[in-house]
Amino acid sequence: MSNSHSHGPGQSHSHGPGGEAHTHDAHDAHDVSKHVRTYIFVFVALLFGTVLTVGMYYVHIPSVAWTIIIALFIATVKAFLVAGFFMHLISEKKTIYAVLAATVFFFAGMMYLIIWGRGEVPRGTRYIEGSNKELPVDVRR
């Protein structure tokens, strides 16, 4: 992304690395028009990612782990495209990165607590084997 369209007179968009406050409106508009092509490209990439995700579903992968990894990997790439380009995160101000860093920290902590909690089964817990395994039988037979 190029430098700039931050702040036309009084304007405060900060979408260029650094986002200096000296650009003027014409420069701003020119810069935005360049970004429009990027937005269209990202849009096509997102649609492609969606088709790919669904396509992978129909291609049978024997490993459950790999199925999950591939689906979440494509979703993560798509999320980066949306956050990076549509939300302009690839060139934002430090304040926003700081907010996001805190979010990532607490989000990871929450996920970790969940996994940790799963390992900490209270003493005396009993699992009833087969309690959920009633398989359906065709009712007309």
Add this chain to the structure above:
Amino acid sequence: MDIPYTVKPRPDTGLFNAKVGIWLFLASEVMLFGGLFSSYIFLRVGADHAAWPHGLLNIPIGTFNTAVLITSSVTVVLAWAALKMGNFKKFRLFQSVTILCALGFLGIKSFEYKDKFTHYEVWKKDGTRLTGHIDGSPWFWETKTLQEKGIEKLKFLPDAHHYAAPKIEHAGASSGEHGAHAAIEIPVSEIKRLSAFVPSHSTYFGIYFTLTALHALHVFGGALVIAFLWGPGAKMWRTEPERFTNRIEVSGLFWHFVDLVWIFLFPVLYLL
């Protein structure tokens, strides 16, 4: 009294205030959805594999809805770019597409919900289970509805396949949907439980409806804001164009977040 830094960047943050505000709000939203996603993971890994339904959601419709939301996301950013270039007409055009996409998404989601509210599972006393539709496609019936209505035999159109039965994997999204057989009659005395695919049906539908309904509320809320700024709120363009552009940017950031959540919801709920 003028609100400070609605247009000019605040010297310490380098941003106009609303932008800091929306990012703090989005951070809290990440925690809200993150908590529910972690609940999903917990429920999923703790569930018996056979008990976790597969193939009950309509994948082509889900895919189409994903495309609708992605389209709305690009039109939001293009609308903002149009304002930055001073083109108000283009802004209006792009945002009307956004609003149509939002309504389309909600309409399709409602259709999917309706499909679930009229799709049933019957647990019989002999331990067998089957899914399908009740004759007349009533909504929200449960076991006690049968007694209340004094029904002795339930006229049922079973699906060709039950989601928990072994089958050729990935046979298609419609396996649990419409491969219906001819109608059968099940004596109510043989029925242990009857439930539509509603949140109380199972943990799967519990978390499915929680996540998707919360997401749909976000779509609705975002669409309201975008529609306001498209309609009466657009007056500001004439008096304070830069401030108005900033408003569009902030509402757009929320909209992209909603899109982002769906990018994860779709594969997790429909495909995995």
